[in-house]
Amino acid sequence: MYNKILKGKKGIIFGALDENSIAWKVSERVWEEGGDIVLTNTPVALRMGNIDHLASKIDCPVIPADATSLNDLEELVESAVSHFGGKLDFILHSIGMSVNVRKGKEYTDLNYEWMKKGWDISAVTFHKLMQVLYKKDSMNEWGSIIALTYIAAQRTFPNYNDMADNKAYLESIARSFGYFMGKDKNVRVNTISQSPTITTAGQGVKGLEGFLKYAQKTSPLGNASAKECADYVVMMFSDYTKKVTLQNLFHDGGFSSVGVSQEIIDFLEKK
Numbered sequence: 001m002y003n004k005i006l007k008g009k010k011g012i013i014f015g016a017l018d019e020n021s022i023a024w025k026v027s028e029r030v031w032e033e034g035g036d037i038v039l040t041n042t043p044v045a046l047r048m049g050n051i052d053h054l055a056s057k058i059d060c061p062v063i064p065a066d067a068t069s070l071n072d073l074e075e076l077v078e079s080a081v082s083h084f085g086g087k088l089d090f091i092l093h094s095i096g097m098s099v100n101v102r103k104g105k106e107y108t109d110l111n112y113e114w115m116k117k118g119w120d121i122s123a124v125t126f127h128k129l130m131q132v133l134y135k136k137d138s139m140n141e142w143g144s145i146i147a148l149t150y151i152a153a154q155r156t157f158p159n160y161n162d163m164a165d166n167k168a169y170l171e172s173i174a175r176s177f178g179y180f181m182g183k184d185k186n187v188r189v190n191t192i193s194q195s196p197t198i199t200t201a202g203q204g205v206k207g208l209e210g211f212l213k214y215a216q217k218t219s220p221l222g223n224a225s226a227k228e229c230a231d232y233v234v235m236m237f238s239d240y241t242k243k244v245t246l247q248n249l250f251h252d253g254g255f256s257s258v259g260v261s262q263e264i265i266d267f268l269e270k271k
Ligand SMILES: NC(=O)c1ccc[n+]([C@@H]2O[C@H](COP(=O)([O-])OP(=O)(O)OC[C@H]3O[C@@H](n4cnc5c(N)ncnc54)[C@H](O)[C@@H]3O)[C@@H](O)[C@H]2O)c1
Pocket: 014, 015, 016, 017, 018, 020, 021, 022, 023, 041, 042, 045, 065, 066, 067, 068, 093, 094, 095, 096, 097, 121, 148, 149, 150, 193, 194, 195, 196, 197, 198, 199, 200, 201, 202, 203
C-alpha cells in the first residue's frame, strides 16, 4: 500500500507530544514510507506526553532536547548523526508555545518576558537548529527542512495573539536561512501553513472551535487534518520536491485564497 518514497532517508522529528500532535502523525507516515527517525522533545514533554508509545511502534530512539538550548541541539544533532552512522536527510520543526496564550493574557496587555520566551521557543529555535546543522555540516545534499506555521502570520486572527508575530518571524527565518542552506549545502527549507487542527497547542488558542468551523465553511476542500498534513510533509521530504525552497506552502483546503464562501454568505443572510 505504501510506496516507500523515503526509503534510505534519515532525520529528526521535533514536537510529537501525544497522538494528536501533527509531529506524531508525520512520524507514523514517514516510518510507513521507509524513513528512519530520531524523535525529540523537551524533558518535561517526555514525562507528560506518551512519546514512548510512538517510539516503540516505529522502533526509534528518543533524545531529549530543549530546542531553545544550543547545547541541547548540538548534542541532539551529534547523537542523531552517530545513531544513523551518517548525515541527515530531513528535519521537522513542529514546535510552538506562547506563554501569554497559555496564561490568558490579551494581545493588548502582553507580558514582554513571556512574549520573549514564546518567540524564542516558537521562532528562534528554528534559527538555532539550522545554525547547528549548518555549522556541523550535518545535512546530506538535497535534504529537506520543514517548519509548521499558521496563516495568522499573514492575516489577522485576534485570538492567535503573539503567536501570529512568532509565526511571521518563523517564516522569515525559513527564507533567510533557507538561502544559505540552498547556496552552501543544497538543502531546501520551507514552511507549511496548516489548517487549524485539534492538538494540545491548538486547543490553547481561544475560540479554536470557531476558527475550525469558519475555516471549514470557507475552504473549498475543507480543513486539512493532521494526517493529511503528514502526507504533505512526506512529499516535501521526498526526492519529488528537490527544487522547492524558501516557500510558505499553504496546506489548508484552499482557505488562504478565498475571500468569502457562499456558505458563509448564506449563514450571515439567514433571517
Ligand atoms: N494545531 C493547529 O491548529 C496548528 C495549525 C497550524 C500550525 N500549527 C503548528 O504545528 C506545530 C505543532 O503543533 P501541534 O498543533 O501539533 O501541537 P502540539 O502541542 O502537539 O506540539 C507542540 C510541540 O512543541 C513542543 N515544544 C514546546 N516547547 C519546546 C521546546 N522548548 N523545545 C522543543 N519542543 C518544544 C511541545 O512539547 C509539543 O510537542 C506548531 O508549530 C504549531 O504552531 C498548529
